[in-house]
Each structure stands twice: as C-alpha cells, then as structure tokens.
Amino acid sequence: MCWTNTSTFTKPTIRDAIVALFDPIRIDPAYPGYRDSTGKYFAGGSKITWTEPLKKRILVLDIDTRVPTGSNEILNPSTLDWNSLEMSGGQLVSNAVMNHYLYAQVHGYDYKLYSARSIPDHYNTWIMPHVLHELVPHYDFVVAMDADATVSHLEVPLEWMFNRWGITRNTSMALPWDTEEFRNNKSISTDSHDLRVLNTGFVVAQNLPLTLDMLAAWKDCTSETRYPGCGRWKEEWSHEQRAFSEYIRHDPEFNVSAESIVGISCDDAVGWPGFKEDVHRDYPITECNGNFVRHHTLEKSKTKESSAESVMQAVSRILQVAVQQNLREVWYQEPERRKAEIEAEKGEYGEGIEELNDEAVKFRVVDN
Numbered sequence: 001m002c003w004t005n006t007s008t009f010t011k012p013t014i015r016d017a018i019v020a021l022f023d024p025i026r027i028d029p030a031y032p033g034y035r036d037s038t039g040k041y042f043a044g045g046s047k048i049t050w051t052e053p054l055k056k057r058i059l060v061l062d063i064d065t066r067v068p069t070g071s072n073e074i075l076n077p078s079t080l081d082w083n084s085l086e087m088s089g090g091q092l093v094s095n096a097v098m099n100h101y102l103y104a105q106v107h108g109y110d111y112k113l114y115s116a117r118s119i120p121d122h123y124n125t126w127i128m129p130h131v132l133h134e135l136v137p138h139y140d141f142v143v144a145m146d147a148d149a150t151v152s153h154l155e156v157p158l159e160w161m162f163n164r165w166g167i168t169r170n171t172s173m174a175l176p177w178d179t180e181e182f183r184n185n186k187s188i189s190t191d192s193h194d195l196r197v198l199n200t201g202f203v204v205a206q207n208l209p210l211t212l213d214m215l216a217a218w219k220d221c222t223s224e225t226r227y228p229g230c231g232r233w234k235e236e237w238s239h240e241q242r243a244f245s246e247y248i249r250h251d252p253e254f255n256v257s258a259e260s261i262v263g264i265s266c267d268d269a270v271g272w273p274g275f276k277e278d279v280h281r282d283y284p285i286t287e288c289n290g291n292f293v294r295h296h297t298l299e300k301s302k303t304k305e306s307s308a309e310s311v312m313q314a315v316s317r318i319l320q321v322a323v324q325q326n327l328r329e330v331w332y333q334e335p336e337r338r339k340a341e342i343e344a345e346k347g348e349y350g351e352g353i354e355e356l357n358d359e360a361v362k363f364r365v366v367d368n
Contacts, residue, residue, distance in 0.1 A: 018105040022155060024321045025314065026106065029053060029159035036153065037313055042291060045163030054159060055108035057140035060100050062113045063131045064147060065124045068093045087148075087300045096147040099307045103151045107158070110139070122222065123239040128200060129219035136205050136212060146201040148296040150306040154314045158204075161292055165264050167204060172211040172254070174204040174262035175244075176269035179297070182284040197238070197245040201295045202269045204262075214254045221247055269293040272302060 012020075027034055030051045034042045066089055069075045074094035085091050097113055104111035112135075116127035128144060136142050143158060145151075167174050175198040180189040190196050205211055218240070221230040227247040233239055248254060249261050271288030272278075272295075279285065279298045294306045323330055 015105045015108070018102070019108065021318060022106045022314070024325075025155045025317050027156050027160055029157055029163065031160060034153070034156055034160070037317070043164070044160060045166065047166070047168075048163050049168050050159035050162050052159075053108060053157060054140055056110050058107075058109040058158060059135060059139045059142045060104040060109050060111045061131075061135065061142055061144040062093070062096055062100055062147065063116055063128055063144055064093050064113070065116055065118050065127060066090050066093050066147075067115045068097065068113075074098065085304060087303050092147045092300065092303065095304055095307055096145070096149070099150045099310065100145055102311070103154055106154050109158070122234045125200070126222075126234070126240045128203070128240055129215055129221075132203070132205050133212065133215035133219055136207050136215065140207055142205045142207075144203045144205075145293070146295065148300045148303045149201050150294045150296075150303060150310060152290060152292050152294050152306070152310055154310055155317075156292060161268075162204070165262060165268070166259070167206075167262055168259050169206075170208075170257065170259045171204075171206055171262050172208050172214055172260050173206070174264055175199060176202055176264040176293075176295075177266040178241075179266060179270055179275075179288050180286045181281070191242070191245045191250075193250060195245070197242060198249065198261075198263060199266075199270055199295065199297075200241040200244060201297065202264070202293050204264075210254065210256070210260065214248060214251075217251065217254070218244055218248050265291075267291055270295045270297070272296060272299075272306060278302070 030044070030048050032044050034044070036042070067075070068090035070090045071078070072081055072084060072086075072094075073090040074080060074097050080094065085095060087095065093113075101111045103109075114131050114135075116131055118124055119126050119130075132142055132144060141158070162174075165174060178189055178197045178199040180187055180196055182188070187194075187196070205215065217226055221227050221240075221243045222234050224231050227243075230243055230247055233243045233246070236242075255261055266286060266288040268291045270290060270293075272290040275289060275298075276285060276287040290306075294303075296303045296306065
C-alpha cells in the first residue's frame, strides 16, 4: 500500500509571527484593569461592552496627502535608516505607518495608509471626513490617527480602550478632549458654546446609520448648505476639527444621547508624559500625558522617541516573560561550596601547602 502525504506547509505571515510574539503579554478586552511598566494602574470600563477581539472588523487608518515614497521613507524600496529618520513630511508619515501597522498586526486589525488628494481651497486635514465616510461602511469600526500620534502600549487592544472610554454599541464617534489653554484666565480652547473642543488627531467611528449621516454633514460642512458660517473653517485653524466641535456635535439630529458622541479623556489620547513641562508655556495649559495614545501636537520631534519606546517596552516585557518561563534552560547558578567539600580539599592538599609555607619562611629568614 502506498501512502501519499497531501498536506502542505504554509509559511507563517508577518501577522502570524507578530501575533505569536505578543501572545504572552496581550491584554484581554474584558480585563478589569491595566498596569504599565511604571506601576501605574488604569481601570478598565465600569460597564463592559466589548468582550471579544473584533480583529479584522476594525480598521486602523492613516490618512495623509503626503506620500512616503521619497528618500528614507517607508514606500521607497531602499532600506530605511531609522537613526536618520526625521519627524517631518513623508518621514513622519513613515514613522506613523510603522507604529500603527505594527499595532494592527498585534491585534489582528486591518490597516490602511490612505493617500488622499488635497481638496481645493481647504486645509489638507479636511480630507478626513470624506475618507471616513467612504471606509466606515466596510468595517465595524474605523480608527484614524494623525501622523504625529503613536500607540503607547502595543499590548492593549482598542476593545479594552473602548470599554474604558464608555464607547457602546450606540456610539457613533469618539474623540479626545483637546488640551485646554488659558489666556487672561479665559479658556481659548472652547467653541462658541463655551464647550471644550474635541481633537481630531484620534477618531473612532462606528458603522451605524447615524454615523454615516454625521460624516456626510461634516464633509459637506463648508458648503454652508446645512451650517451657515462653516466656510470660515476651510483654512482657518483648527479647520475640520473646529467644524466638528462647532457644528456637528451640537446638531440635535446627531447628538441624540450621551453615548452618541463620546469625549475621550485628554490624559488618555493627547499629549505625552511630561507634556506641560516640555511645551514651556507661560500661560496655564492642561497636563495631558497620552496614557494610551501619545499625540505630539506641539512637539512632533518627540514622535520618534515615543514610537521606539512603545516597541522596546513591549519587547522587553516579552523577553522577560520568555526568560522566566525557561529558567532551567537559560539560567545557571554556580552552587555554594559546602563546608565538607572545603575541608576535604584541605585534607587532600593541606600537607603540601604546609611544606610550601615552611620553605617560604626559610627564604624570608635568609633574605633578612
């Protein structure tokens, strides 16, 4: 009888390898809390909505008009040199792709770099609303991040963060509260309704009918068909961000409940550790530490450092776990010499040592 082996070996993909690498430290979406490497504890959600990984039903998205095909950029076939990578232009985008793509691989999410075309007479960040409107129907969630934003803890999944932030199945969009600056004891970080603006450097959009209507209104805001005065924000700072805070979130058709548009803590998704000290403002500004997403709005040069730190901290923990799980293989401790062994050694060599000592005394006597 002849047996034929029809099984084939499939070479693991980079996703398979990264998923396996992070298995020992990946956090479950329903974990009650997370403790970082400094010992700081972060509570999970008081109400757990997301209990299972959503994997490819989540899209992690970079949207940019800068195409990173130039020298020392991620889409250039020449080997990228990390040490000389600069935090501007296509090299900043390259850094973002590496951090965001790696994070997506760790948790099985889809990832896309969407190279958008500029919109005439609009600041380049206005590309976000129409791209989200295009992509949201294909996923449960689309999570968009600016090029100067990095994921702080690669092992912590978005689903865990959703629970922490109170994102439910009825949430259309979630964005972090922006840093708040005060001049002459008055906040300059509020809209015309005196409500603190939301930052579009990190945006969560869930695939719901209301979300698509919201995104349609946002992308067409400057036409002033629905919102008179929105055209002001075509090129005036803070562009699409201010338009969302000024018009979309106050529209009663969209803000139907406290769950519809969720404000994420500034401390969780804006700034970085030491933000307030680093920006050196001579006026009051809120301290936002980027606990889970570091957004380097005022110091883009720090983006590279944050990306490197997120990788090295994760790898350090992975290796620490691996070493401790394999102590018998990797750690040898020389045993302490027992007293009996020392005495036996003395008994074996003691007489010869005594003779050598006697000879040494004779030499010293002669020398004197």
